[in-house]
Amino acid sequence: MLAKIAWQSLRSRRYTAWLTLLSVAISVFVLLGVEHIRFEAKESFSKTVSGVDLIVGARTGQLNLLLYSVFRIGNPTNNISWQSYQAFVNDPKVAWTIPISLGDSHRGFRVVGTTGDFFERFRFGENARLDFSEGRTFAKVFDVVLGADIAKKLNYRLHDPIVLAHGLGQVSFSPHDDRPFTVTGILKPTGTPADQALYISLQGMEAIHLNWRDGVKIPGKRITDDDIEKRDLTPKSITAFMIGLQSKMATFQVQRQINQYAKEPLLAILPGVTLMELWEMMRAMENTLQLISYLVLFSALLGLSTMLLSSIRERQREIAVMRAIGASSWFVFLIIQLEALLIVLSAIILAICLLAVALHFSKTYLAENFGIFISNLVMNDSIIMHLGIIVASTFLLSLIPALSAYRLSLHQGLTVRN
Numbered sequence: 001m002l003a004k005i006a007w008q009s010l011r012s013r014r015y016t017a018w019l020t021l022l023s024v025a026i027s028v029f030v031l032l033g034v035e036h037i038r039f040e041a042k043e044s045f046s047k048t049v050s051g052v053d054l055i056v057g058a059r060t061g062q063l064n065l066l067l068y069s070v071f072r073i074g075n076p077t078n079n080i081s082w083q084s085y086q087a088f089v090n091d092p093k094v095a096w097t098i099p100i101s102l103g104d105s106h107r108g109f110r111v112v113g114t115t116g117d118f119f120e121r122f123r124f125g126e127n128a129r130l131d132f133s134e135g136r137t138f139a140k141v142f143d144v145v146l147g148a149d150i151a152k153k154l155n156y157r158l159h160d161p162i163v164l165a166h167g168l169g170q171v172s173f174s175p176h177d178d179r180p181f182t183v184t185g186i187l188k189p190t191g192t193p194a195d196q197a198l199y200i201s202l203q204g205m206e207a208i209h210l211n212w213r214d215g216v217k218i219p220g221k222r223i224t225d226d227d228i229e230k231r232d233l234t235p236k237s238i239t240a241f242m243i244g245l246q247s248k249m250a251t252f253q254v255q256r257q258i259n260q261y262a263k264e265p266l267l268a269i270l271p272g273v274t275l276m277e278l279w280e281m282m283r284a285m286e287n288t289l290q291l292i293s294y295l296v297l298f299s300a301l302l303g304l305s306t307m308l309l310s311s312i313r314e315r316q317r318e319i320a321v322m323r324a325i326g327a328s329s330w331f332v333f334l335i336i337q338l339e340a341l342l343i344v345l346s347a348i349i350l351a352i353c354l355l356a357v358a359l360h361f362s363k364t365y366l367a368e369n370f371g372i373f374i375s376n377l378v379m380n381d382s383i384i385m386h387l388g389i390i391v392a393s394t395f396l397l398s399l400i401p402a403l404s405a406y407r408l409s410l411h412q413g414l415t416v417r418n
Contacts, residue, residue, distance in 0.1 A: 020307050021347050027300035028351035028390060031293040032377075035386060036359070037366075038286060040374040046275050048192050049242075051123035052098075053251050056080070056088070056258055057240035059265035066274045069100060069240040071193045072110040076102070079237035084264055088243070093250045096121050098242040101205050101235060104164050104176070109150050111164055111198045113205030113235075119145075121244060124192045134158055135185035138201050141228060144181040145199040148189040158183055162198070164208060176208040179223050191366070203233040243268075297390065301397050304343060308336055308401035336405045340398035341391070348387060352377070 049055075049070050057065040058078035067073040089097050098121055101113030112118075119130050119137050135158050138145055144162055156162070160183045166174035181200060189195055210223050210231060245251060251270070258268035356377045363374055377383075 016307055017343060020304050021343050021350070023303055024297075024300045024344055024347035025350040025354070027297040028348055029355055031297050031386060031390075032351060032383060033355055033358070034289050034293045035382060036355070036377060037374060038289065039382065042279060045279050046272055047125050048275060049122070049124060049271050050127055051121070051244065052242045052271050053245045053248065054243040054255055054258070054268045055240060055271050056243060056266055056268045059267045062267070062269045062274045063278055065240065065267055065269055066271065066278065068102065069242075070271065072102070072112075072197055076239050078265075079239055080241070080266065081237050081264060082235055084261065084266070085238055085241055087263075088241075088258070091254070093246055093254055094243055095246045096244045098122060099202060099235075099238045100240045100242070101202055101237075102239040104166055104205070104208075106150075106162060106164050106198055107154065109147075109196055109198060111200060111205075113200055113202045113238075115202060118199065122194070122242075124190055124194065128190070130190065130194060131188045132185050133188040135183070137185055138199065138204070139184065140182075141201065141204045141207050141233070142179060142181045143184040143200070143204070145185040145187065146183055147195040147197050147199075148187050149195040150198060151183075151186045156183055156186070158186070164198070164200075178211070179208050202235050202238070206233040206235050207231075298393070301344075301390075301393055304340060304394070305397040305400050308340060308398060309404060332405050333402045336402040337395065337398055340394055340401075344390065344394045348390065 055065060055069050057069060058076055058080060060077045064074055064077075068076055085097075085099060088094055096117060098118050099114060102110060104111040116137050122130055124130075132145075133148065135145075137143075144164075146156055150156065161180040162183060163180045164176045166176065181204065187194065207223065207228055210228075243254070245254060255268040255270070258266050359374055359377055366374055
């Protein structure tokens with residue numbers, strides 16, 4: 001009976017009730033959406049690189065090594081000799097490695113010297129591999145593969161020539177213009193730093209520096225095909241390398257072995273652990289988003305309370321009639337509370353349906369453009385807790401109009417005083 005009366009009361013003020021319901025639904029949508037995407041973004045961030053057991057570089061800070069090897073931000077303190085790299089390649093505990101050589105760029109984008117294993121072994125997200133939207137991996141010395149963002153922003157196509165430059169500036173005065181590269185492949189979007197790099201072979205990285213010494217081009221000397229054929233293009237050093245182990249049980253053993261390597265100072269990091277450390281540095285932004293969501297929800301619930309409170313004066317005769325037919329003051333109190341609860345529960349159902357649909361249709365877009373690999377909305381403990389907070393907040397804020405109606409019903413008669 002209570003619910004029926006509350007429902008009919010809301011129907012009599014349907015337009016105001018609908019506007020309030022939509023306001024609360026939007027607020028709940030924002031709160032649950034931010035919470036779900038925040039959780040999924042944290043999971044996606046931890047999987048910017050997956051399937052890699054260790055990342056090895058010259059001894060430096062853990063975050064610095066992660067930033068320049070995965071995110072292409074910053075610079076290494078030193079390089080790793082090729083001999084040291086080969087020592088770990090031949091370690092029986094190591095299943096595979098991905099060498100990385102940095103130092104050149106193209107119009108502000110990093111050039112990564114590596115091997116074909118990068119496209120076979122590198123994983124991101126839920127163990128997803130790098131796929132080609134067009135073309136293939138590099139096969140010749142002067143082939144280059146483009147990340148999706150570079151191909152899109154610079155409007156490159158297969159077989160286009162690209163001139164790389166020495167150094168990392170947006171504008172370089174030291175181009176490798178005597179040996180342009182040819183685009184042989186374009187990667188599919190991943191939403192990770194892999195989209196914002198150009199990939200060449202280690203041999204290609206060595207070849208374009210044959211006429212360089214100590215970071216400076218030798219005047220008058222050009223690279224010829226004979227130079228390339230005669231020279232051993234095995235690199236003397238690399239910037240870093242990634243390791244996949246035969247057994248996860250050996251992870252800490254190999255990490256300690258690398259960190260205690262006697263021939264040169266090296267550092268091995270666990271990428272997942274270091275990624276979480278980096279995420280913790282952004283917790284202030286995460287907390288700010290949550291605070292904004294709660295403030296939006298609070299304002300909507302306050303609007304609900306205001307709507308009910310403003311309707312009390314208009315409903316004096318309604319309250320008087322209920323009292324005349326025997327309804328108690330507590331009955332009036334519960335009617336107001338139930339009206340608020342009906343609006344909020346309807347708003348929650350509407351918000352959850354809208355959010356589920358929005359997440360379903362935006363998954364691909366978020367993955368390709370922001371690197372956020374979201375799953376469908378699941379009623380986990382966090383979501384249930386937030387819904388409980390919403391219902392509890394509704395009860396508390398609707399106490400104001402409910403108590404006002406309760407007090408009015410104690411003194412209200414059939415005659416309405418103007």
